[in-house]
Amino acid sequence: MDTSVPGPEVWGSSAACRGMDADLFYPEGRGAVIPLAVIEVCEGCPVIEQCRTYALHHEAKGHWGGTSAYQRLRVRQATGIRLKTPESVEPAPHGTDAAYQRHQRVGDLPCPACTEAHTRRHTGYRRAQMAS
């Protein structure tokens, strides 16, 4: 992790959302709409700046610091900030479904090895579903 951007282990004890239902912060699907309860708690949070900055650099999902995942994506695109997840620091090798997802995330065409791994995983999943 980038040590210049402190994470929740540093500021999390001051987070106003402590103890709140995590589902509010991790919506299904694209999660473009931030629930009012989240907007309100973030606005009053003493660590909103730290939270937002951290999430901009490290969190691909969820509402953080009053921003949605989609808003942060747009800011990254506009500013050239690169998301640094544990996975992007130690990227999955090509020929895996995780690497396929990464191709998709960064918007390039998945390489043949990754496409094959993805198809394999997907087909296996459907077969397992049909069998159950």
Ligand code: SF4
């Ligand atoms: S800004 Fe919002 S999400 Fe971040 S710690 Fe504060 S209340 Fe939680």
Ligand SMILES: [Zn+2]
């Ligand atoms: Zn690949």
